[in-house]
Amino acid sequence: MNSETKQSSIVLTSQDDPDELAGSKLWAVYISEAEKYDKALVERWKSDMEGLLIFAGLFSASLTAFLIESYKSLTPDQNIALLTKISQQLEGSASQSLNSTLADDVSVAALACNTLWFLSFGLSLCCALVATLVQQWARDFIQRTEMRPSPIIRARIFSYLYFGLQRFGMHTTVEFIPFLLHLSLLLFFAGLVAFLLPINIVVTAVTAALFGLIAAAYIYLTLLPIFSADSPYRTPLSNAAWGIFQRLLIPFRRHRQGPSGDGESTLLDHHGKSAKNDSQIPSMVQVMVNKAVALSPKRDLRDSQAVVWTVRSLTDNFELEPFVEALPDLIRGPQGRHSAYDDMIYRLLEAQDIQLVSRIEGLLRSCNTGILAPDAESRRRISC
Template structure:
């Protein structure tokens, strides 16, 4: 009777814990899939600013040739000088650095969420075998202690932190992307990001001050 009560309570606790993890990972997978797809569209456009446009090189050469031909009437022809080496803008470097890191973090979150789903299925499979009440109780205790020993709870908590960091990097890169395009729009985006960061920090600190606050962030 005692083992049956223990097994029922342990299974109820484990089921609630694993179901919560599974639902969280489902949401993470959906959000990260949509997010990385949108981010990829931005990266496709932004990485072009890291290399020289062949059309710009052609225009520069034609301009120099035109200037050389125009100067022939005033004296001996001048040789065409070397073209200046291409240097990407600092804003382009910052933007692409943030966005590529953000993309890697987003894809990593998807992979880790898939791992968690697989591990929870394996845990349920191992703990639902019932050869005997005593052995079943030992399997439940052994498996749960394994979760605690190897930091499964911490591992699950790290995934949303990475996803949130990826989102912040995207917003930061967006400021760099807009800097050479439109300064007022860049400042507007910077102010929006600043307000968003303040709200995020407030939601992080409020539970530390008021224990009954319903807000929570992965930090």
Template structure:
């Protein structure tokens, strides 16, 4: 059995290679995100603590007001003991405005302390995620045997999925966002008894920030190519998908039965399935056969050739031209128009670039083997391009 296990080492080595591309990239991304969150949460908590120190005083009794009340009471008692009419002395009372200010101060401090608690919790959870990421990498590299490493990779990866670590990591920036929103709300409450104009400015700026946040949250749920996203985007996506499926089932059952049938819903907002993730929908729209995809492909190829300034960089691209245009059974048709567009594009002129690559082989500066390989690939590419006009 041990020999049979060892025979699969090469296969498991390939699994490790592929798993490392995804798992290590994911873990490194988590570590980078947590480092940024730790820095921001630390600075934000320090700033928030300064506001709390200033606002906390409003929860304590006003010592000046207490002194006035005590002096008035002493005067009242002295007047009564001397035989004067004590009814002429009345204890000062709090004004209604002062009572309402106390309620505002209480709400302000509650929101600020909650914001500080969320910020510190976010920093604490970020340190835990960094530790979990280090433990994951260490556990997958501690054994030299590829079979054992592969099984550890698989075991830990499915453990990450089982315990929903992705959701825990996504929760951390959500806590920080909630802390920021509470900070802005408490800032408005703090400025309310101070000055009406400053309060209105704070409300205006806070409303603008909230509107931007809501927009950035909703946009990726409507357009799969939108680069903006917040921690709540996934929640809105699931909610929107559920509503879309429910409406489609109730209003047009045939749409759900035949997904290839055209509907009145815009293509950018149609999910391929009711359980698809945002990444899956993005990949579906990116690879779907449309005129927009062909245009993107053409622009990408133009940019690629323009960026390959040196002949050494252009050579791998030239080697692939004959393969995409011709095979053993004859010509391919998929890339014909795209290669023609590269040949006639004024900023690319692919045929001229290939001729320059071919002439470079005659300079005597290249090793014989490299020059021969470059000549063959250039001639094959020029022949394939020439066959397009036949």
């Protein structure tokens, strides 16, 4: 107990050092930014785990009903087995043990079905367990980052714990949990096909076709973000598939390099790669950001569409005024005429449904109503 008190006093004394206290404002800024990112990340983990727990609970309950019915196929009816043995003895056939008879009555389909379903059930429970642990870890993270009032101590606790999350692969663990649930569903559908196989071939074929369609859609959603950075669809396997795809491109990239190294990363740059080292494979988020800001006609079109939508959504003069105030800066600045947004301005003027010029004229006429305060009226006249 004395050692803990002594250690705590040493920590607090080090934070009271005038040189340390000089960084309080700086660390306060860090805490503000860290709370925006770290807490939002942890809160998202908690909400994701709640959804997974609900789904895993419902799925496990449904799967239990199937297991109650299917496990009976592993233990054939004792009366039927006994009657079979009596019949064999009356016919004078070779003696067989009851256990051998029972073992022979268990079909391959029953074994496959129960094996797949029990594996699915185990993975579902494992997913629920890990999701519960992640919720606990997230609560602990938030609690530990708020237990000290000093901004210096809080900032260092923030950085210490966050780099701990990175060091121990917490992000990978959280992304792996949905994959467990997806794998559990995959095993369930496969077991369902095995369950229906000895019952009816038509129903089995329909179920297998549905299962194949779902599997194909899952593979498609997994691979789609690799080729379309703006795709909102992805699966827990998308990041792994992305890494494999990028590594497969490395030989082609080396083949395209010239003797002086010109053209390095040419093939990967089509996917937004900015790193020149083979070991520096960009993430899908980095690729998305690079493609979003890269200069291109498509980007100009997106900018124009976004701004047109913005003007269309501004329903009154108070919402329109800040937009009008920003227009002069798009056209001219201290260094002279700006041309980067010419295409966007032309599209705004040509859009018949928003009638930007008429709305600006209406904004200017609103200055004559006498409702605005003098300073607000003056600012609006200058803007128009």
